[in-house]
Amino acid sequence: MQCDSQSKVMKFLNEVAEEFPAAISLAAGRPTDRYAERLGPLQLQEAQIRYGEYLTLQKDLDGAQARLLQYGRTAGMINDLVARQVKTDERVNACSSRTLITSGCQEALALCLPALCPDQEDVVLVCNPTYAGATGAAQANRIAVYPIPNTAANIVENIEQAAIQVRRRGQRPRALYLIPDFDNPTGRVLEESERANILEVCSQNRVVVLEDNPYGMFRYEGKPVLPLAAMDPSGCVIHLSTFSKTIAPALRVGAIILPEVLFGQTKEHQKLQQELIQRKSLLSVNTSQINQAIVGGILLKQGGSLQQWISPLLAGYRDNRDCMLGELQTAFADVLDQISWNAPEGGFFLALNLPFAFTIQDAMECATHYGVIVMPMNLFALDSSQEQRVRLSFSSVDRTQIPVAIRSLAQYAAMRMERCALAS
Amino acid sequence: MQCDSQSKVMKFLNEVAEEFPAAISLAAGRPTDRYAERLGPLQLQEAQIRYGEYLTLQKDLDGAQARLLQYGRTAGMINDLVARQVKTDERVNACSSRTLITSGCQEALALCLPALCPDQEDVVLVCNPTYAGATGAAQANRIAVYPIPNTAANIVENIEQAAIQVRRRGQRPRALYLIPDFDNPTGRVLEESERANILEVCSQNRVVVLEDNPYGMFRYEGKPVLPLAAMDPSGCVIHLSTFSKTIAPALRVGAIILPEVLFGQTKEHQKLQQELIQRKSLLSVNTSQINQAIVGGILLKQGGSLQQWISPLLAGYRDNRDCMLGELQTAFADVLDQISWNAPEGGFFLALNLPFAFTIQDAMECATHYGVIVMPMNLFALDSSQEQRVRLSFSSVDRTQIPVAIRSLAQYAAMRMERCALAS
Numbered sequence: 001m002q003c004d005s006q007s008k009v010m011k012f013l014n015e016v017a018e019e020f021p022a023a024i025s026l027a028a029g030r031p032t033d034r035y036a037e038r039l040g041p042l043q044l045q046e047a048q049i050r051y052g053e054y055l056t057l058q059k060d061l062d063g064a065q066a067r068l069l070q071y072g073r074t075a076g077m078i079n080d081l082v083a084r085q086v087k088t089d090e091r092v093n094a095c096s097s098r099t100l101i102t103s104g105c106q107e108a109l110a111l112c113l114p115a116l117c118p119d120q121e122d123v124v125l126v127c128n129p130t131y132a133g134a135t136g137a138a139q140a141n142r143i144a145v146y147p148i149p150n151t152a153a154n155i156v157e158n159i160e161q162a163a164i165q166v167r168r169r170g171q172r173p174r175a176l177y178l179i180p181d182f183d184n185p186t187g188r189v190l191e192e193s194e195r196a197n198i199l200e201v202c203s204q205n206r207v208v209v210l211e212d213n214p215y216g217m218f219r220y221e222g223k224p225v226l227p228l229a230a231m232d233p234s235g236c237v238i239h240l241s242t243f244s245k246t247i248a249p250a251l252r253v254g255a256i257i258l259p260e261v262l263f264g265q266t267k268e269h270q271k272l273q274q275e276l277i278q279r280k281s282l283l284s285v286n287t288s289q290i291n292q293a294i295v296g297g298i299l300l301k302q303g304g305s306l307q308q309w310i311s312p313l314l315a316g317y318r319d320n321r322d323c324m325l326g327e328l329q330t331a332f333a334d335v336l337d338q339i340s341w342n343a344p345e346g347g348f349f350l351a352l353n354l355p356f357a358f359t360i361q362d363a364m365e366c367a368t369h370y371g372v373i374v375m376p377m378n379l380f381a382l383d384s385s386q387e388q389r390v391r392l393s394f395s396s397v398d399r400t401q402i403p404v405a406i407r408s409l410a411q412y413a414a415m416r417m418e419r420c421a422l423a424s
Numbered sequence: 425m426q427c428d429s430q431s432k433v434m435k436f437l438n439e440v441a442e443e444f445p446a447a448i449s450l451a452a453g454r455p456t457d458r459y460a461e462r463l464g465p466l467q468l469q470e471a472q473i474r475y476g477e478y479l480t481l482q483k484d485l486d487g488a489q490a491r492l493l494q495y496g497r498t499a500g501m502i503n504d505l506v507a508r509q510v511k512t513d514e515r516v517n518a519c520s521s522r523t524l525i526t527s528g529c530q531e532a533l534a535l536c537l538p539a540l541c542p543d544q545e546d547v548v549l550v551c552n553p554t555y556a557g558a559t560g561a562a563q564a565n566r567i568a569v570y571p572i573p574n575t576a577a578n579i580v581e582n583i584e585q586a587a588i589q590v591r592r593r594g595q596r597p598r599a600l601y602l603i604p605d606f607d608n609p610t611g612r613v614l615e616e617s618e619r620a621n622i623l624e625v626c627s628q629n630r631v632v633v634l635e636d637n638p639y640g641m642f643r644y645e646g647k648p649v650l651p652l653a654a655m656d657p658s659g660c661v662i663h664l665s666t667f668s669k670t671i672a673p674a675l676r677v678g679a680i681i682l683p684e685v686l687f688g689q690t691k692e693h694q695k696l697q698q699e700l701i702q703r704k705s706l707l708s709v710n711t712s713q714i715n716q717a718i719v720g721g722i723l724l725k726q727g728g729s730l731q732q733w734i735s736p737l738l739a740g741y742r743d744n745r746d747c748m749l750g751e752l753q754t755a756f757a758d759v760l761d762q763i764s765w766n767a768p769e770g771g772f773f774l775a776l777n778l779p780f781a782f783t784i785q786d787a788m789e790c791a792t793h794y795g796v797i798v799m800p801m802n803l804f805a806l807d808s809s810q811e812q813r814v815r816l817s818f819s820s821v822d823r824t825q826i827p828v829a830i831r832s833l834a835q836y837a838a839m840r841m842e843r844c845a846l847a848s
Contacts, residue, residue, distance in 0.1 A: 033490035040489055041476070044714065045469035052465070065464055066457035069672040103527055103676070106709045114564075136706045140538075248493040250713040252527070282560045283707060285530045289674040290468065291712055 012360060012379065020367040024405040027363075027373045029184060029348055030396045031245050035313055039248055047297025048290065051078075054300055068293050072286045074277050076101025078296040081304065082241070082255045088305045090216055092229040092239050098258040098269055100276055103287045105212065105242040105254035109137040109177075110283060112238060112256065115275045116175045116208050117143045123166045125159060125176040125207065129380035129389075131184045134177045134212070144171065147382040150183065152190055156197040163205045175208045180228060182215035182347020185380045185391040189344065192225050203234040206263055212240045217310060219346035220318035235261030235268075243295050245348075246306045251291045317348070320394040323402045324350070331410035339413065341392075348395035351377065356416045357387045370412040372405045436784060436803065444791040448829040451787075451797045453608060453772055454820045455669050459737055463672055471721025472714065475502075478724055492717050496710045498701050500525025502720040505728065506665070506679045512729045514640055516653040516663050522682040522693055524700055527711045529636060529666040529678035533561040533601075534707060536662060536680065539699045540599045540632050541567045547590045549583060549600040549631065553804035553813075555608045558601045558636070568595065571806040574607065576614055580621040587629045599632045604652060606639035606771020609804045609815040613768065619652050627658040630687055636664045641734060643770035644742035659685030659692075667719050669772075670730045675715045741772070744818040747826045748774070755834035763837065765816075772819035775801065780840045781811045794836040796829045 017025045048068065055064040076082075079101060083094040102108040117124055117138075124138050128147035138145050146166050148158045159176060166173045178198070180190045190198070202209050211228045229239035242254035256276060262268035280286075302309050325343055332339045338355040358376050367373045377389035397405065441449045472492065479488040500506075503525060507518040526532040541548055541562075548562050552571035562569050570590050572582045583600060590597040602622070604614045614622070626633050635652045653663035666678035680700060686692035704710075726733050749767055756763045762779040782800050791797045801813035821829065 028495075030495050033487055033494065036487065036490035036493050039493055041469040041472040044472065045465040048465040048468065063457060063460070066460035069460050069463055069674045070457065071452075071454050071668075071673040103708050106705075107707060110707050133706060133709070140703060140706045244495075248714075249495040249709075250493045252708060252710075252712045279564060281530075282557060282564045283531060283534050284527050284676060285557070285673075286676075288676045288712060288715055290672075290718070291714060294714070 012363070012375070016363070016367060016373055020371075020373060023367045023371045023373050024397060024401045024408075025373040026392045026394070026397055026405055026409075027375045028396050029393050030249060031348075032313065032316055032396050034316060044294055047294045047301070049297070050300050051293040051296035054296065068289045070289070072289045072292075074281045074286050075099075075273075076255075076287055076292065077289055078292045078299070079255075081296050081299040083257070084304045085299055085306060086239070086241050086255070086257055089307060090213065090227050090230065090239075090241070092227055092257055093260065094239070094257045095260075098260060098273070100256040100258070100273065100280070101287045101292060102254045102256055102280070103284045104244060104249075104252040105214065105240050106133050106137070107252075107280070107284060107287075108240045108254050108256045109134055109210070109212075110141075111276050111279045112210055112240075113138050113143055113175065114141045115272060115279060116210075117141075119172070121171045122174045123171045124210075125162050125166070125173055126382070127178065127183070128382045129185055129377055129386050130177065131179065131212070132380050134210075135382065138177075145382065146173070148176075149385075150186055150188060152188055152194060155190065155194055156201055159198060159207075160201050160205075163201075163207065173205060173207050175210055176202060177210045177212065178228070179212045179215070181213060181225070182218060182344050182349070184215070184347075185349055185375065185377060186351045187342050187344035187347050187349045188351075189225065189346075192231075195225065195228050195231060199228060199232055199234070199236065203236045203263065207236065209237045210240060211237050214242050214245050215347040217246060217306065218314060218317060218348070220314060220321065222345040229257065229259065232259060234264050235259035236263060246310050247295060247298060251295060253287060253291050253295050316399075317395060320397065320399050320402065321350075323399050324392065324394045324406065327403050327406035328352075331406050332413070335413070335417070338417070348393055350392050350394070352390040352392055354388045354390060354413065354416075356413075356420055358390050359387070362416075366409070366412045370408040372408040372412070374409065436787070436799070440787070440791060440797055444795075444797060447791045447795045447797050448821060448825045448832075449797040450816045450818070450821055450829055450833075451799045452820050453817050454673060455772075456737065456740055456820050458740060468718055471718045471725070473721070474724050475717040475720035478720065492713045494713070496713045496716075498705045498710050499697075500679075500711055500716065501713055502716045502723070503679075505720050505723040507681070508728045509723055509730060510663070510665050510679070510681055513731060514637065514651050514654065514663075514665070516651055516681055517684065518663070518681045519684075522684060522697070524680040524682070524697065524704070525711045525716060526678045526680055526704070527708045528668060528673075528676040529638065529664050530557050530561070531676075531704070531708060531711075532664045532678050532680045533558055533634070533636075534565075535700050535703045536634055536664075537562050537567055537599065538565045539696060539703060540634075541565075543596070545595045546598045547595045548634075549586050549590070549597055550806070551602065551607070552806045553609055553801055553810050554601065555603065555636070556804050558634075559806065562601075569806065570597070572600075573809075574610055574612060576612055576618060579614065579618055580625055583622060583631075584625050584629075587625075587631065597629060597631050599634055600626060601634045601636065602652070603636045603639070605637060605649070606642060606768050606773070608639070608771075609773055609775065609799065609801060611766050611768035611771055611774045613649065613770075616649050616655075619649065619655060623652060623656055623658070623660065627660045627687065631660065633661045634664060635661050638666050638669050639771040641670060641730065642738065642741060642772070644738060644745065646769040653681065653683065656683060658688050659683035660687060670734050671719060671722060675718060677711060677715050677719050740823075741770075741819060744821065744823050744826065745774075747823050748816065748818045748830060751827050751830035752776075755830050756837070759837070759841070762841070772817055774816050774818070776814040776816055778812045778814060778837060778840075780837075780844055782814050783811070786840075790833070790836045794832040796832040796836070798833065
């Protein structure tokens with residue numbers, strides 16, 4: 001199986017924190033635990049009841065409860081509510097008939113990638129570094145990936161060049177996987193003009209953009225930029241949404257929003273949708289109605305938008321980010337010529353640039369002797385370009401632990417830099 | 425995509441009942457709705473709380489509730505409880521470390537088939553007819569399938585012959601997909617001696633048996649036969665379990681139980697398990713902890729076995745089956761030389777043999793004009809051998825409707841036989 005890199009990431013994420021229980025983890029890209037009290041068993045029950053009542057009222061159905069426990073529609077049950085939420089909160093022109101409910105966004109990738117790249121010569125373009133679950137899903141389906149430098153600068157030219165290079169090899173660029181907002185793992189955001197240009201170049205090249213947007217609603221300051229799917233005249237964007245960050249990862253509920261027009265052709269989405277539904281019936285039959293009902297009930301309670309629902313979380317994430325940025329500034333004050341980082345206006349991550357290589361082994365050493373776990377950026381990369389970078393996650397760590405974690409990381413870096421100086 | 429047959433089945437199952445709401449459906453292979461009151465939102469909540477308390481007690485964990493809402497272990501969280509249930513109720517030598525929790529049994533197939541058949545020349549042997557989700561999963565992964573006549577008679581010889589034929593073509597038989605108990609779609613059960621011989625021939629040929637056992641606990645009379653995994657000395661059986669029939673389909677919780685010894689080699693299962701976990705991380709990240717907690721809570725409440733839990737369901741299914749068998753005997757009394765059926769000692773289905781072809785179009789005609797929906801066996805077949813057969817499901821239909829449904833089916837059959845007589 002060709003997904004070693006992805007499996008290393010998963011293994012590292014899952015096991016290193018268990019292996020070093022005393023260390024502070026800045027590795028996991030998970031949402032905070034602090035709001036779990038809003039979703040105890042009682043609240044889960046309330047949401048299910050609310051959705052059951054809605055179902056009964058809307059469709060005049062007997063046995064709504066039985067329906068929630070049975071096999072269900074492969075395409076999903078809460079498509080109308082999810083389309084409304086995506087339209088309201090992300091300004092994407094979503095509608096129920098073009099929405100497919102998935103078992104988390106990972107299933108969306110496992111469905112879309114092989115559907116878009118059925119032939120051996122089909123290639124998916126990916127940023128480098130990028131979310132390892134996307135490259136892993138491609139590789140598990142034996143789909144070739146082609147890396148594009150993951151920087152906002154020149155991204156359009158880089159996509160265009162990649163398309164040319166891929167064609168020159170006798171292959172076909174079919175899709176571009178992209179996290180435009182607060183990218184995982186880099187925190188990078190694409191400006192509106194860049195997005196417009198990406199749409200143009202992808203439309204010209206008939207490359208479908210798979211827009212993954214888990215962090216778009218997690219903006220702590222600055223002006224929001226529209227998702228590509230909301231500014232897509234020719235129809236080349238498939239928008240992926242998830243409730244893992246807004247409500248809870250354990251729900252495993254996400255969605256695929258297809259464009260009404262696909263490369264200028266209306267109703268073309270129907271063929272693709274049928275193929276995705278066929279594939280889904282063979283992966284998961286349908287997404288759990290119990291979990292769909294929880295999402296549906298919360299969406300009903302919140303009047304169709306999750307803006308209010310996440311606002312207490314936003315404050316916590318912003319505080320964590322600010323705390324981390326302040327501590328970085330203090331801890332690395334003397335080495336600002338050698339160590340740098342970005343300050344994303346949202347999301348869960350930032351990227352730290354170091355003057356030395358940082359591998360899994362280094363991460364283990366750092367966890368063992370300095371008590372802090374961070375993610376080598378290398379784990380998200382398709383080449384060696386990311387060896388001196390680290391992903392720092394500020395989303396799930398307790399804020400009071402951030403100062404200690406960053407100071408420990410700085411001590412580790414000082415040791416490494418001293419080691420380098422001695423060696424040279 | 426090479427899964428047209430499966431998609432036809434899914435489409436037919438999902439849509440025909442909606443299209444003919446007035447018709448009685450003997451088509452759906454779903455469990456009864458009658459017991460939904462035992463699993464209302466309150467009971468789901470109770471189960472989650474119970475499991476949360478168990479988690480807290482067992483592992484002395486803070487924040488069990490947060491844990492139930494987060495990302496979780498890819499291999500699952502309730503592996504110990506599921507292994508105990510499978511051991512108690514199915515007598516399979518399951519243990520936690522060889523158990524992988526899946527998002528329903530369909531995901532188990534989507535994981536196991538490509539892991540067992542990684543190379544182009546690898547072939548999975550399947551009964552013909554068989555569950556379309558298995559052949560569909562194989563075909564979606566571009567794995568060749570080879571049909572074996574789905575009759576208990578000569579099954580061992582047929583498997584042996586299939587292995588020889590596959591090798592002769594330059595291919596490799598790597599797996600055998602099998603539902604030994606109350607097979608879907610035929611209701612067929614394999615005797616203990618047949619199972620022992622299958623194990624022997626599969627072990628000799630290094631063919632892994634994928635034993636799918638959704639109906640094994642639904643025996644209404646007669647002596648239970650051990651699952652193949654419980655009588656597997658050399659270790660060639662991967663046992664698939666599901667809670668869709670015992671608790672609720674909407675949970676989407678199933679399990680893969682690996683053998684301790686794989687073709688005589690101890691610990692060989694670990695390599696396969698790692699591969700399955702890698703693949704799962706790329707399909708669904710992890711199975712919803714909310715749903716795992718519901719299953720876990722019910723298993724705890726029931727003391728580790730689901731025998732008592734399903735016993736009221738068993739009585740209802742048996743009554744339905746008896747009612748259907750009685751009505752068939754009455755309705756087809758005059759044509760017993762031309763129409764026959766089996767009387768399985770358990771499960772959800774029986775197979776009806778007709779003297780005329782029964783296609784999807786015929787099923788539509790029967791639904792439209794005779795008010796009864798049944799499944800053409802052809803939809804589960806890999807060739808034309810099943811054209812004169814029908815699958816009748818007695819699991820989810822209301823018992824009071826069975827007499828009308830069977831009489832209507834008999835009227836339809838009489839019309840068809842008259843039509844044949846006129847034509848000849």
